[in-house]
Amino acid sequence: MKTYLKSIARFICIGVFAGCALRRSEPLVGTFEPKTTEVAKGQVLYNEYCQKCHPGGEGGLGPDINWNPAPSFIKKFQVRHGLGVMPSFKKNEISKDELEAIGKYMKAYKHQKRS
Amino acid sequence: MRWLPLLIVSVTMLGFSSCYKMRKSTGGGQIKTVQARQVNAADIALPKGYKIEPVTTGLTFPSAVAFDGDGNLYVVEAGYSYGEVFNLPKLLRINKGGNTTTIATGTNNGPWTGITFYQGNFYVAEGGVLEGGKILRISMDGKITPLISNLPTMGDHHTNGPVIKDGYIYFGLGTATNSGVVGPDNALYGWLLRKNTFHDIPCADITLAGKNFGSPNVLTTAKEDTTTTGAFSPFGTSTASGQVIKGACPCTGSILRIPVSGGNPEVVAWGFRNPYGLAVSPTGKLFVTENAYDDRGSRPVWGAGDVLWEIKDGLWYGWPDFSAGKSIVNDEEFHAPGKKKLEPLLAKYPNTPPKPTAIFAVHSSSNGFDFSKNSSFGYQGEAFVAQFGDMAPEVGKVMSPVGFKIVRVNVNNGVIEDFAVNRGHKNGPASKRKSGGLERPLSVKFDPSGTSLYIVDFGIVKSTKKLQLPQAKTGMIWKITKEGL
Numbered sequence: 001m002k003t004y005l006k007s008i009a010r011f012i013c014i015g016v017f018a019g020c021a022l023r024r025s026e027p028l029v030g031t032f033e034p035k036t037t038e039v040a041k042g043q044v045l046y047n048e049y050c051q052k053c054h055p056g057g058e059g060g061l062g063p064d065i066n067w068n069p070a071p072s073f074i075k076k077f078q079v080r081h082g083l084g085v086m087p088s089f090k091k092n093e094i095s096k097d098e099l100e101a102i103g104k105y106m107k108a109y110k111h112q113k114r115s
Numbered sequence: 116m117r118w119l120p121l122l123i124v125s126v127t128m129l130g131f132s133s134c135y136k137m138r139k140s141t142g143g144g145q146i147k148t149v150q151a152r153q154v155n156a157a158d159i160a161l162p163k164g165y166k167i168e169p170v171t172t173g174l175t176f177p178s179a180v181a182f183d184g185d186g187n188l189y190v191v192e193a194g195y196s197y198g199e200v201f202n203l204p205k206l207l208r209i210n211k212g213g214n215t216t217t218i219a220t221g222t223n224n225g226p227w228t229g230i231t232f233y234q235g236n237f238y239v240a241e242g243g244v245l246e247g248g249k250i251l252r253i254s255m256d257g258k259i260t261p262l263i264s265n266l267p268t269m270g271d272h273h274t275n276g277p278v279i280k281d282g283y284i285y286f287g288l289g290t291a292t293n294s295g296v297v298g299p300d301n302a303l304y305g306w307l308l309r310k311n312t313f314h315d316i317p318c319a320d321i322t323l324a325g326k327n328f329g330s331p332n333v334l335t336t337a338k339e340d341t342t343t344t345g346a347f348s349p350f351g352t353s354t355a356s357g358q359v360i361k362g363a364c365p366c367t368g369s370i371l372r373i374p375v376s377g378g379n380p381e382v383v384a385w386g387f388r389n390p391y392g393l394a395v396s397p398t399g400k401l402f403v404t405e406n407a408y409d410d411r412g413s414r415p416v417w418g419a420g421d422v423l424w425e426i427k428d429g430l431w432y433g434w435p436d437f438s439a440g441k442s443i444v445n446d447e448e449f450h451a452p453g454k455k456k457l458e459p460l461l462a463k464y465p466n467t468p469p470k471p472t473a474i475f476a477v478h479s480s481s482n483g484f485d486f487s488k489n490s491s492f493g494y495q496g497e498a499f500v501a502q503f504g505d506m507a508p509e510v511g512k513v514m515s516p517v518g519f520k521i522v523r524v525n526v527n528n529g530v531i532e533d534f535a536v537n538r539g540h541k542n543g544p545a546s547k548r549k550s551g552g553l554e555r556p557l558s559v560k561f562d563p564s565g566t567s568l569y570i571v572d573f574g575i576v577k578s579t580k581k582l583q584l585p586q587a588k589t590g591m592i593w594k595i596t597k598e599g600l
Contacts, residue, residue, distance in 0.1 A: 052474050
């Protein structure tokens, strides 16, 4: 039980800490440059499918997602099945490879050190 | 079992973040009190190497700027604003030091939504809320000559643009309605009570699916009175499956053109909701920003992002059954929570809508834009777009303020990046963030040298569930330059 509580506390701290970096756009933190072709592909796909509700990972019609510490398999689950009002995106809309690329882009966008 | 707490926390956090129905709208205009506008360029963040400064303040509903042949700066004040505020539209010259001189004053038929300068004259799009839209030519000494009048834009959206290309004036005509059906929301906008038979007009013959929508009858005083309305028809008029609506020109939701000297309009493209900003790229292609559907009225559409389109002659772009090239019919992506699923209004489509250049944030109100044409400024060939910002909750709920900034778009791959934003831990207009930064950018324009980007900032608009409250004399113009130029 003690281990569980520690883990929960750790993730809440990560969430709060990540909350300090909700905004990751160029004017605020510097230029984002995709380092791999997969991340570059993910950036284009993010703009096609995700940007309209989570512009730059910030809140809008949907919630902020830059802070979201959930592991990638949960995020993928949410994309495939939807949650709340978020629509689901099936494999005929976003393929497995494309979803992987979007995930890589989101991770890079969130963590890349900017100039 | 070590992953269990992680799973519980993650799902809980996702769950909380996704409780859309339980959360109140937090739009940028949802402010409790309106205070005097502060101006502080330091509250605006830009990419490294750029600086921003105020040019002039105290404008009432400014909408666009232009430069004359000598490089002098001019601004149009719209006159009319959502919220049913009527002033006379004006063309002002901005003198050195920021004071203004009135060049021309229009009639009570705003809003003046855009301006361009060409061979010694200004060309202005007059929205036309009372008399119908017009394209005006205004001479340097202020003489106003309408080149075309009676454009059908007395509804939700107006006559927009213009740009001049290859000897023609191109301009946009917005639709009367949100999604093809006149409803009680149009009474809230004001026009249905003035023009109770007005409705959308297609550019070519269309065949209806015959869907009709029940609503309170806002044209009578009886409380329980209801009525039924079909697509492309006056309020209270039903339609039948297979019914053909005759096309006409001028038509709503379209881009039209006339010769610079005036003449009959031609349809360039149609099937837009509100084609607001028009600009020609450095390679000579015509682009337009489209304000997409709202979650309001008899046929609410949810989750529709604003769009940047490249215009191809003769094409239909999808309104009222598509959003950004994707069908909205029976698609959960566009199904407003707690409301009916969307059914088609049209029985057949003129063509398959094209793929958009870029999709902006839902309710961002992505409007006037211009292309960077000078490598000294940077981002050459990219479109810089002013995002007026959401008008929630009237247009639908948002979880955070959307827009209120300048973004740039790579038109080759659709990637959108912020360019000028207010500082702070959250996005939003200066009045909400209690800062001196951007309020509601409505359009941008590069100077003739392409080294300075001018931002037209409409000013403060307080938004409530039923109306907009725009604040006079809070508009201004900003200028962005690259340091060292």
